[in-house]
Amino acid sequence: MSKTAKRIAIQGWPGANHEIAAKAYFEDENIEVVPCLTFPDLFDTLKQDRDCYGIIAIENTLVGSLLPNYTMLKDSDLVIIGEYKLRIKHQFLALPGQSIEEIKEVYSHPMAIAQCEAFFKNYPHIKLIESEDTALSAKRIADEQLKGVGAIASELAGEMYELETLAKNIETNKKNFTRFLIISDRGKTENDELLEQNKINKSSIVFSLPHEEGSLSKILTILAFYNINLTKIQSLPIVGQEWEYLFYVDLTFTDYKRYLQSLDAIRPLTKKLKSLGEYASGKQSYPVHNGDIETAHSN
Amino acid sequence: MSKTAKRIAIQGWPGANHEIAAKAYFEDENIEVVPCLTFPDLFDTLKQDRDCYGIIAIENTLVGSLLPNYTMLKDSDLVIIGEYKLRIKHQFLALPGQSIEEIKEVYSHPMAIAQCEAFFKNYPHIKLIESEDTALSAKRIADEQLKGVGAIASELAGEMYELETLAKNIETNKKNFTRFLIISDRGKTENDELLEQNKINKSSIVFSLPHEEGSLSKILTILAFYNINLTKIQSLPIVGQEWEYLFYVDLTFTDYKRYLQSLDAIRPLTKKLKSLGEYASGKQSYPVHNGDIETAHSN
Known part of the structure; x- marks a missing residue:
């Protein structure tokens, strides 16, 4: 590097x-x-x-x-x-020295707003307004010194733009x-x-299959014969091509060579098989303690 | 009835x-x-x-x-x-007699806003504000006779609340x-x-499986042996239980009895297998004409 x-x-x-x-x-x-x-x-x-x-x-x-x-x-x-x-955690941020009652509008990305709706039900005087980005909503308040305006954003954004946290971790779902x-x-x-270090143990692939009985079962059976494990599967209809389905699949394995062989083994039965990447499976970033969940990098 | x-x-x-x-x-x-x-x-x-x-x-x-x-x-x-x-089609609605330039705020459900963002990029003077519902946003404009305010909602909502369509079918994606x-x-x-009429040919099921090599492939192989077809599969990790996965699967079949037998055949290999319902597969509501797509109920 x-x-x-x-x-x-x-x-x-x-x-x-x-x-x-x-x-x-x-x-x-x-x-x-x-x-x-x-x-x-x-x-x-x-x-x-x-x-x-x-x-x-x-x-x-x-x-x-x-x-x-x-x-x-x-x-x-x-x-x-x-x-x-x-x-994912969300903070209710605003310029220092204000109370929640003084905040009339809160800006954030629609996804963040959706995840904090239960919290804001207690504050019907606050209008929730969609913006392009969580952090940018926080930055704008700081840049323009906007009073009466809040943002839903991360703790990092609060620190970067020197805003006060009116309420901490306001996301509805803690998991x-x-x-x-x-x-x-x-x-x-x-x-x-990564390969040299024997760290590659995961892959994301995409392929399509004809809409035929058993077409997916054949693919999964072959992968199982090669000791390849699935950690995710999602089918998607292809609009306008109802006879064909697209599949996104995540695989884990211990033997990289075996994994490559398994792709060769399923390729003739699929269409447009493509590996989106081979990588080291992510750290378990959320140990569970007494029902509460924290990322490995908090605390 | x-x-x-x-x-x-x-x-x-x-x-x-x-x-x-x-x-x-x-x-x-x-x-x-x-x-x-x-x-x-x-x-x-x-x-x-x-x-x-x-x-x-x-x-x-x-x-x-x-x-x-x-x-x-x-x-x-x-x-x-x-x-x-x-x-899904979206209309840009407002009180009659206004131009787009006069509209300062547009209210709608976050999903509808997201689907029309490209259209509103041409009108940076318009603030997009999240509301609880598309049709309710339209109703409010009519009820309170709000000038300078628009809504993203359906054609039906426009008719019901007697609003004018400032722009038609403003959704970015036509598919x-x-x-x-x-x-x-x-x-x-x-x-x-439905059963008497032999109309039941689809079912939605949910089950969980241990995170083991080949556990899903066994299930799909058994379903294939019973001539059951998959039209959708989606896996979901269960947060806090990384050794177990939840699967939502849609099945289609021609023989209802065989379908019931196939569930009996996979049940012992699954956990918490549940049928969410057996029903008649929906009409093909989107014939494709020259690249354009319309629902069966629109012309």
């Missing part, structure tokens, strides 16, 4: 959950965050800046898979080089995790390093 | 997509819509009013499955008695479909009628 900072494109503004996940994933490395307002922007950034890494949310325990991200990943020439699971994928154009180099 | 109107609980206000789907599904029947602001409200309504039917969105081609609805359905004693697929489930406490009676 070079000594210059690794550039990591994140969706959202500095202080967004994507930055938190990026910092946790790259831990002690020197990273420089490249903010992208939307996921398509992030994919464009990576297309132009081949040395830049990216981090994208791919699924969430409450809302499921982020299908548009799967589609963009499938259609790109980027590969997954790692994953990170983050427990809400988002899984992030780290993607890169230079996957192969990274992969080689 | 009695001659009094069938009560159908919908999520959303009259004029919401749930009402459009309910009217399309029950076609010539005399129905009375019972509006429920949220999905939990709808489940509560059905718990108290045992004669009432319900209709819930369960998956959408853009955002995937509505996992919280799956969870509530699984945990309830309601059953699916039918399904309907609706092409966006939502699948709705019709649910009922009295599923068994309905089922008996």
Whole structure:
């Protein structure tokens, strides 16, 4: 690795959950965050800046898979080089010195708003307004010194933009995790390093199958014969092609060679089989203590 | 059936997509819509009013499955008695006689806002504000005669609340479909009628499996031996129980008895296998013409 900072494109503004996940994933490395307002922007950034890494949310325990991200990943020439699971927490932030009663409007990303709706039911005087990003909503309050305005954003955003936390961890569901994928154009180099260290034990693949009895069962049976385990499967109808289905599957394995052989074994029975990346399975980032759940990187 | 109107609980206000789907599904029947602001409200309504039917969105081609609805359905004693697929269209509505330039704020459900963001990028002077419901946003404009305020809602809502359409079909993705489930406490009676008519050919089941190599492949192989087809499969990790996975699977079949036998055959290998309902597969509601897609009920 070079000594210059690794550039990591994140969706959202500095202080967004994507930055938190990026910092946790790259831990002690020197990273420089490249903010992208939307996921398509992030994919464009990576297309132009081949040395830049990216981090994208791919699924969430409450809302499921982020299908548009799967589609963009499938259609790109980027590969997954790692994953990170983050427990999602939301803070109610505003300029210092105000009470909740003084806040008339709260801005945040629609997903964050949805996850905190129960909390705001107690404050019917507050109007919830959608914005492009959690952290950007916090930044705007600080930049424009907006009184009477709040944001739902991360603790990191609160610190970065020097806002006060009016209420802590206001998310309704305390078991809400988002899984992030780290993607890169230079996957192969990274992969080689990981392969040498025998760390690659997971893969994400996509393929389509004809809508025929037993077509999926054959694929899974072959994978089982090769001792390949499934950690996720999701089917998607292809609109306008009702006779064909798309499948996103995550696999884990102990023997990398066996895994490659298993792909060769299922390929003739599938259409458009593609590996989206081979990587080291993410750390167990949420040990459970007495019913409460914290990420490994909090406390 | 009695001659009094069938009560159908919908999520959303009259004029919401749930009402459009309910009217399309029950076609010539005399129905009375019972509006429920949220999905939990709808489940509560059905718990108290045992004669009432319900209709819930369960998956959408853009955002995937509505996992919280799956969870509530699984945990309830309601059953699916039918399904309907609706092409989602959004209209930009306001009080008559205004131009887009005069509109300063647009209210709608976060999902509808997300689906029309590309359109509103051309009108940066408009603030997009989240509300509880598409149709309710339209109703409020009419009730309070709000000038300078718009709503994203259905054509039906525009007609019901006598609003003008400032822009038609402003949704970004023209291939966006939502699948709705019709649910009922009295599923068994309905089922008996359908069974007699040999119309039952689909089922939605849920089960969990130990996180073991090949556990899913065994289940699918048995289903294939029984000539049961899969039209959907989705795995879900169970937070806090990383050794177990939940699966939601939709099955289609031609022989109802064989289907029941196949469930008996897989039951010992699964945990908590439950049928969420057996029903007649929904009409193909979106024939494809020259790349454009319309629902069967629109011209």
